[in-house]
Amino acid sequence: MAKLKMKKVQxxxxxxxxxxxxxxxxxxxxxxxxxxxEVLEGxxxxxTVSQAQIFEKNAVLTEQALTILNRLxxxxxxLLSSFAGRRTIDPDEIGAIAAKAGxxxxxxxxxxxxxxxxxxxxxxxxxxxxxxxxxxxxxxxxIPFSLQETEKTAxxxxxxxxxxxxxxxxxxxxxxxxxxxxxxxLLSSGKEQTCITLCAxxxxxxxxxxxxxxxxxxxxxxxxxxLPAEEKKRLEEASAKLDFDTQQCKKExxxxxxxxxxxxxxxxYFRIRADKYSVIGQLDHSAHTxxxxxxxxxxxxxxxxxxxxxxAPCVMEFSDADEETAPVKLKNNKFAAPAQSIVNMYAAPAPxxxxxxxxxxxxxxxxxxxxxSDAGYGLLMVFATAFxxxxxxxxxxxxLNLKLFQYCGISTFLWGLVFGSFFGxxxxxxxxxxxxxxxxxxxxxxxxxxxxxxxALTLMIVSIAFGLVHILVGxxxxxxxxxxxxxxxxxxxxxxxxxxxxxGFALLAAGMATTKIVMNIGIGLAAASAVGLVLTQGRSKKGxxxxxxGVASLYDVTGYISDLLSYTRLLALGxxxxxxxxxxNMLATMFGTSIPSFIPMLLIFIFGHLIxxxxxxxxxxVHTMRLQYVELFSKFYEGGGRPFQPFTLNxxxxxxxxxxxx
Amino acid sequence: MNGLVFALLGASIATGLAGTGSARxxxxxxxxxxxxxxxxxxxxxxxxxxxLLPGTQGLYGFIVSFLILVNCGVLxxxxxxxxxxxxxFGASLAIGIGGMISGFAQGKAAVSGIAMTAxxxxxxxxxMVSVTxxxxxxxxxxxISLLAVIRIPGLNL
Numbered sequence: 001m002a003k004l005k006m007k008k009v010q011x012x013x014x015x016x017x018x019x020x021x022x023x024x025x026x027x028x029x030x031x032x033x034x035x036x037x038e039v040l041e042g043x044x045x046x047x048t049v050s051q052a053q054i055f056e057k058n059a060v061l062t063e064q065a066l067t068i069l070n071r072l073x074x075x076x077x078x079l080l081s082s083f084a085g086r087r088t089i090d091p092d093e094i095g096a097i098a099a100k101a102g103x104x105x106x107x108x109x110x111x112x113x114x115x116x117x118x119x120x121x122x123x124x125x126x127x128x129x130x131x132x133x134x135x136x137x138x139x140x141x142x143i144p145f146s147l148q149e150t151e152k153t154a155x156x157x158x159x160x161x162x163x164x165x166x167x168x169x170x171x172x173x174x175x176x177x178x179x180x181x182x183x184x185x186l187l188s189s190g191k192e193q194t195c196i197t198l199c200a201x202x203x204x205x206x207x208x209x210x211x212x213x214x215x216x217x218x219x220x221x222x223x224x225x226x227l228p229a230e231e232k233k234r235l236e237e238a239s240a241k242l243d244f245d246t247q248q249c250k251k252e253x254x255x256x257x258x259x260x261x262x263x264x265x266x267x268x269y270f271r272i273r274a275d276k277y278s279v280i281g282q283l284d285h286s287a288h289t290x291x292x293x294x295x296x297x298x299x300x301x302x303x304x305x306x307x308x309x310x311x312a313p314c315v316m317e318f319s320d321a322d323e324e325t326a327p328v329k330l331k332n333n334k335f336a337a338p339a340q341s342i343v344n345m346y347a348a349p350a351p352x353x354x355x356x357x358x359x360x361x362x363x364x365x366x367x368x369x370x371x372x373s374d375a376g377y378g379l380l381m382v383f384a385t386a387f388x389x390x391x392x393x394x395x396x397x398x399x400l401n402l403k404l405f406q407y408c409g410i411s412t413f414l415w416g417l418v419f420g421s422f423f424g425x426x427x428x429x430x431x432x433x434x435x436x437x438x439x440x441x442x443x444x445x446x447x448x449x450x451x452x453x454x455x456a457l458t459l460m461i462v463s464i465a466f467g468l469v470h471i472l473v474g475x476x477x478x479x480x481x482x483x484x485x486x487x488x489x490x491x492x493x494x495x496x497x498x499x500x501x502x503x504g505f506a507l508l509a510a511g512m513a514t515t516k517i518v519m520n521i522g523i524g525l526a527a528a529s530a531v532g533l534v535l536t537q538g539r540s541k542k543g544x545x546x547x548x549x550g551v552a553s554l555y556d557v558t559g560y561i562s563d564l565l566s567y568t569r570l571l572a573l574g575x576x577x578x579x580x581x582x583x584x585n586m587l588a589t590m591f592g593t594s595i596p597s598f599i600p601m602l603l604i605f606i607f608g609h610l611i612x613x614x615x616x617x618x619x620x621x622v623h624t625m626r627l628q629y630v631e632l633f634s635k636f637y638e639g640g641g642r643p644f645q646p647f648t649l650n651x652x653x654x655x656x657x658x659x660x661x662x
Numbered sequence: 663m664n665g666l667v668f669a670l671l672g673a674s675i676a677t678g679l680a681g682t683g684s685a686r687x688x689x690x691x692x693x694x695x696x697x698x699x700x701x702x703x704x705x706x707x708x709x710x711x712x713x714l715l716p717g718t719q720g721l722y723g724f725i726v727s728f729l730i731l732v733n734c735g736v737l738x739x740x741x742x743x744x745x746x747x748x749x750x751f752g753a754s755l756a757i758g759i760g761g762m763i764s765g766f767a768q769g770k771a772a773v774s775g776i777a778m779t780a781x782x783x784x785x786x787x788x789x790m791v792s793v794t795x796x797x798x799x800x801x802x803x804x805x806i807s808l809l810a811v812i813r814i815p816g817l818n819l
Contacts, residue, residue: 345787453729456812460805566798568805572722575808579725586737615721618714626794629787 002355004297006326006644009304010317011292017312018290022276024311025292027091027656029648030304032327033294035282043284043291048277055274058105062267065108066260068115072250073257083388083402085395086655089265094272094656097265104259104266111256114249121242121249128239135235137188137195138220138228145220145228154205156198156212158219164194177211180204261653268651275650295321295644297329323351329644336361338404341397346629347639354481356637360628361407363470367627369411370466371573371620373452374581376423377613378416381409395655408620419574420449423609424581433589452575459571467567468506470627471560474635475499481636493536501529502560530554563631569623577616584608665747669734672747672754673727676807679758680723680800683765687716691772698780705779708786712775715793716768719761722804726757729811745819753810760803768796 009031013021025031039045137159138145147155164172166186173182184198200208226234284291296304301318308314328348330340332355339361349355369378385406389399416422420441428441442449452459475495482491504526511519538549588604591597633639649656695709728737730750735741742750775789 453812456808460809562798565802569797569801572801572804572808576718576721576725579728580721583728615714615717618711619718622711622715622790622794623797625787626791629791630795 006321007318008321013314029646048281052277059270065111084392121246140187153199159193264653327644328641348641348643350638350641365411368408368624369415372412373415373574375416378413429585463570474632478636497532580612665742665744668747669750672751673730675758676723676726676754680761681720683762684720687765687769690769694773694776719765756803757807764800
C-alpha cells in the first residue's frame with residue numbers, strides 16, 4: 001500500500017549465457033538495469049552500437065513499409081479497439097517471429113520498392129503530361145518536326161511570340177523581306193505564341209531565315225522525327241502503360257496486406273533487440289563474465305532469483321538500495337491503484353514523500369462524483385467502463401484508467417441520488433410532460449434531496465467544509481512526515497498550529513449557526529493557535545525579526561482562505577451539470593405529446609445529454625485534478641522522484657503473456 | 663411597470679459577455695492547438711482538454727441567465743417588480759464582466775499551455791493545472807451572481 005522497498009541487485013554470469021539471461025530479464029520486466037557511471041576495474045563495456053543500429057534500421061524499414069501499407073490499405077479497426085491493447089504472445093513465439101526476420105525484411109523491401117516505382121511513375125506521368133500540353137498547338141501539323149527541307153523548298157516549323165492572323169503574319173513577313181516568296185500555314189494562334197510552318201524556295205532560304213528571326217522565330221526544342229499526332233499517340237500509350245504499371249504495383253502492395261500483422265510483430269522484434277543491445281552496451285564485461293546491476297522491488301527479488309537460476313548459472317547479490325537514488329514503484333490495493341496514474345502525472349514521490357495514492361483516490365472519486373453528480377450519468381459510466389473491460393480485456397494501465405472512471409461513476413451515481421438528479425430532472429420532466437402534472441424531483445423521490453439550485457448556499461458551505469477536511473488531511477500527512485523524520489518542531493509548530501487554527505475557525509463558524517459554547521471553544525482555539533504561531537514562526541530568526549516573522553506568518557491565512565474558496569467549484573460544477581441537463585430536458589419536451597414528436601424529443605434528449613456528459617465529465621476530471629494538485633499536494637507532497645522503469649519489451653503490437661500462476 | 667426588461671438585459675449580459683470571453687479564449691486556444699495537431703495528431707486528447715478549459719465561463723453565464731429566466735416569468739416564476747429587475751441586472755454584471763475578462767486571460771494561458779505540451783507531453787498536467795488557476799476568478803464571479811439570483815425572488819423589493 002505504498003512505495004515498494006527497492007533492492008539493489010547484482011547478477012554475475014558467464015558471457016556465453018548473456019543472450020539467454022538478458023532476454024529472460026527483458027521478457028519478465030522485473031528489473032531496472034542501471035550501471036554505475038564508472039566501469040569496474042578489469043572490466044570493459046562492449047561496443048554494441050553497431051548491432052543496435054542494425055536492428056534500429058530494420059525497425060525503421062518495417063515502419064516505412066507499414067506506413068505505405070496503412071495508406072493504401074487502411075486497417076479496419078473498430079472505434080473502441082484501441083482499448084484492446086497489444087496482442088499477447090507466448091514467450092516462445094518470439095523465436096518463431098525472429099526466424100522469419102529475413103523473409104519479412106524482403107517483404108518490406110519489396111513493398112518499399114513497389115512504392116518507389118509508383119512514385120517514379122507518377123513523376124514520369126507529370127513529365128508526359130507537360131509534353132502533351134506542349135504538343136497541343138501543333139495538332140494540325142502533318143509533317144515531322146525534324147523536316148528541314150523538301151526537294152526544292154526549305155521548311156521552317158516553329159513558333160513566333162505574340163498573336164498573328166494569316167493576314168497580319170503575311171504583312172509582317174512582307175515588311176521584313178519584300179522580295180521573299182513564301183507559303184505558310186498557321187497551325188495555331190494563341191495569346192502568347194503562334195505556331196506556323198513556312199516554306200520558301202531553297203534559293204531564298206537565307207532570306208526567309210533572316211525575316212523569320214527578325215520576328216523572333218524559334219524552332220521547337222526536341223525536334224522528333226515523328227508526326228505530332230504520332231508523337232502524341234506514343235506519349236499517350238506510354239502514359240497508359242505507366243498507369244497500368246502503377247495499378248499493378250498498388251495491387252501487389254495490397255497483396256501484402258495480409259502480412260501486416262507479421263510485419264508489425266517483426267518490427268516489435270527489431271525494437272526489442274535494439275533495446276537489448278543498447279542495454280548490453282551498458283554492462284560491465286570481463287573476459288568470460290559479465291555483470292548486471294540494477295534495481296528490483298523487494299517483493300520481486302525471489303522471482304528474479306528463480307528466473308535467473310532457471311535461465312543460466314549465475315551469482316546474485318541483493319543489497320539495500322540507497323533510498324535517495326533508488327527509483328520509486330508504487331503498489332496499492334484495488335481501490336487506490338487507479339489513482340497512481342494521477343500521482344505519476346504530477347510527479348513520482350520523492351524519497352521523503354509518502355505514497356499519496358490512497359488519500360488521493362478517495363478524494364478524487366468523492367469530488368469527481370460531487371461535480372458530475374448525476375445518477376444516470378454515473379450508471380452510464382459504470383456500465384460503459386465495465387463493458388470495455390469485459391469486451392476488450394485491456395492492458396494493465398488502460399484497465400486502471402477505466403477502473404478510475406468506474407469508481408468515479410459509482411461516486412457520481414451516489415451524488416446524483418443526493419442531489420436528486422437522474423439525467424437532470426428527466427423523470428419529473430417526462431412525467432409532467434405526459435401526465436400534465438407539475439411535480440419536482442424532490443416530490444418524486446422518496447428520500448430528502450439537496451437541490452443545488454434551491455439550496456445553493458447550503459451546498460456552498462458543504463463544499464467548503466469538504467475542502468477544509470481535504471486540506472486538513474493534507475496537513476495531517478505533512479504532520480506525519482515531519483513526525484516520522486523526527487522533526488517534531490516542524491510537525492507541531494508549522495503544521496499542528498495551523499491545523500488547530502483552521503479547526504478553531506471552523507468551530508467558530510459552526511458555533512455561529514448553532515450554540516454559543518462551540519463558538520467560544522472555536523474562538524479560544526483559534527486565538528491560542530494564532531498566539532502560538534506568532535511565537536514560533538520566527539524561530540529561525542533572531543531578535544526583533546523573531547517577532548516580526550511570527551506576526552508576518554499570520555498573513556499566510558489568506559492562502560488558506562483562497563484554498564478554501566477554491567472548493568466552491570464543487571458547487572459550481574455540480575450545478576452546471578444539473579442545469580444543463582435540465583435545459584436539454586426542457587428542449588426535448590417542447591414538441592407536444594403526439595407520436596411524431598417522439599423523434600425530435602428522443603434526438604434532443606440523446607444528443608443533449610451526450611454534449612452535457614462530454615463537457616461536464618471533462619470539467620469534473622480537470623477540476624478534480626486541480627483540487628488534488630494545487631490544494632492537496634501543496635500541503636505535503638514534494639514529488640520529483642524517479643519512477644521505476646523496468647527493462648522490458650518496448651513494443652507497440654505484442655506483449656509477452658504474464659507468467660501464468662503456478 | 664415590471665422589471666422584466668432589466669431582468670432580461672441582465673440575462674443577456676450574463677450569457678453574452680461571459681460567452682464572448684469564452685469564445686475568444688477557446689478560439690485562440692483552438693488556433694494554437696490546430697497548429698500543434700498539424701504536426702502530431704496523436705496529441706488530440708490533450709489538446710482538446712486544454713482548448714476547452716476557457717469554455718467554462720460561457721457555461722457559468724448561461725446558468726445565471728437560465729436561472730433568471732426561470733425566476734422571472736419567462737420560463738416559470740412570476741414577473742419581477744421594477745427593483746427586482748434592476749437587482750437581476752446588477753447580479754448579472756459579476757459573471758458577465760468577470761467571465762469575459764477571465765475568459766480572455768485563460769485563453770492566453772491555454773495557448774501557452776498548449777505550446778508547453780507540444781514540446782513535451784509530460785508537461786500536460788502542469789499546464790492544465792496552471793490554466794485552471796485563472797478559473798477561480800470566473801468561479802467567484804459566478805458564485806456571487808448565482809447566490810444573488812437565487813435569493814432575489816425571496817427579497818421584498
